[in-house]
Amino acid sequence: MNARDTTPPGNTDMSDPKRHYVRPLDVKHGRVDMGHGAGGRAAAQLIRDIFLAAFDNPYLRQGDDGALLPAPGPGRLVMATDAHVVSPLFFPGGDLGCLSVHGTINDVAMMGARPLYLSASFILEEGFALAELQRIVQSMARAAQEAGVPIVTGDTKVVEKGKGDGLFISTTGVGVVPDGVALSGAHARVGDAVLLSGTIGDHGVAVLSQRESLSFGTSVVSDTAALHTLVDALLRAAPGALRTLRDPTRGGLATTLNEIAQQSSVGIRLDEAQIPIAAQVEAACELLGLDPLYVANEGKLIAICAPEAADTLLATLRAHPLGARAARIGTVTQDAHHFVQMNTRFGGKRVVDWLSGEQLPRIC
């Protein structure tokens, strides 16, 4: 398309009523086309009618290339980012939209930071239904609003049909860490208690239950949730006693604990009988041949803390709606090999190793 051809030289007639006519966006039946990503009038319309309409806030309304935000005040910054490629886009308990908000808020919160702002970038596949896009964007907006963390800037690109998969969303979060808070996967110490905020495997099983190739009946719903208020409660309950917070997403509890063991140069001993798991999740995992220890969660956290604070922090977790089924699941040990080991329910012991490759692709 040559813009010169459509506006012949010398045409400065301001009275032509068709000049500024843009066909309204047909959200109900319309589909994403390449023009929606090209930065012209169609792109501006998509952004206004779908994205701005849902995310509306003063920062986005500035309409510049980036968002100008107030000085964050004292405290160190935290920055975290996640690409979200979950398939299918909708699953029991959530969808790509709220997941992309919760996932990044949680990464910021696990650093002990108060999440302040989110950015979002969207990679749309040509032909994707605008109605589905709107549903996902509205779910994102709701999640951001409920969490009190606005989406302040964004970007949208479109790729040809067959070069994407409906929609991918990358989100980045910025937060501020209060002075005195110092959490890291590298801070676990021998003797520390390992707490878990609730049942494992719900998210992974909920997503899998919707896969065309698997599709099985279950009432399991994803645990996708923003955990920053839970983190705030923990930080208030026992300041200084928390060493590590981590949300066991992709790769599940087992992978996350192995990461912490390696980062902190310690071992971890788990007590299988203490690890909360819903009966339905356990049944689904047996059916699918999955180990729930490796199945993704999107609304759970692992807290490693000084042993003397374990009871207080466990009570704090249980007093919060997102931590009702919290448990003390293990202890940090001395181990030159940095193994995660588990006392099984049947009185045995086993190593809970890293997975070498994939267990569940595109779970988040």
Next chain:
Amino acid sequence: MNARDTTPPGNTDMSDPKRHYVRPLDVKHGRVDMGHGAGGRAAAQLIRDIFLAAFDNPYLRQGDDGALLPAPGPGRLVMATDAHVVSPLFFPGGDLGCLSVHGTINDVAMMGARPLYLSASFILEEGFALAELQRIVQSMARAAQEAGVPIVTGDTKVVEKGKGDGLFISTTGVGVVPDGVALSGAHARVGDAVLLSGTIGDHGVAVLSQRESLSFGTSVVSDTAALHTLVDALLRAAPGALRTLRDPTRGGLATTLNEIAQQSSVGIRLDEAQIPIAAQVEAACELLGLDPLYVANEGKLIAICAPEAADTLLATLRAHPLGARAARIGTVTQDAHHFVQMNTRFGGKRVVDWLSGEQLPRIC
């Protein structure tokens, strides 16, 4: 894969030498597989050998879910994000990697901010050559290092073959705006001068020259570059006189000026004879039936400033290697319709309208 099957209960033999054996990453011949995105050992290896090896810095080395960064000091924050889906991945003068760094640094800089940190999320297609990934990641690392803006945190996901297109990169930048600086597309005033830092259309033509369907011979190279030092020079040269900075990327000079005209509720009058364009770019655009005013740039900026500062700022631009061909290309006018109009080289006038749809898909 069931991890329980591979580590039978009771196996706590620490002496097995194969336990921790991981086949080294074959960067030369290897390809991305689904396991590289699953959060297990293969993912950890990919991150260590490709991403950490290239981006190495103390923030990334923390190894947590996010990066813990120093307090940014006084000043307002800026946050900007971009998804990068350029096709092909390599083009004369650059590639997806350096583009994804430059693009986001520029968005931060156009707000008058000093860029401090970048995050990056990668969506890889199964089967993508690790050698190409490494080349792109190294180009990104080089661009970040040259700009002095570290990539402090990241995320990697893998999608099945046919559900992506090699590699997409989303980057987010955070910066700080010095007190007293207030730039926005909404700040242009009637009578202001419109400056442009150099020739238009280079990036778009360079990318197009590599498209399989078009492939034509040209020596045009992309102008992809980080513009923050140029912005810094402008801010020092005439503090207070700058109203708007904007990089005319997707949609080109015409689209960006239309956005500014609309945001500021003004008109803009361009002088075509003053708009710098390389002869080869002009020739390529004629051949392809493209209007160079709408072709993407990745290393140019538009500066709108008080007229009395125009000469000083133009000299400042020209004194910088990235602004050598800077020109004063127009004036902000009063116009209730917010039109961008142009005095053509042949003495006529024409409206430089918004594009309604796409001109060039996947140009950045």
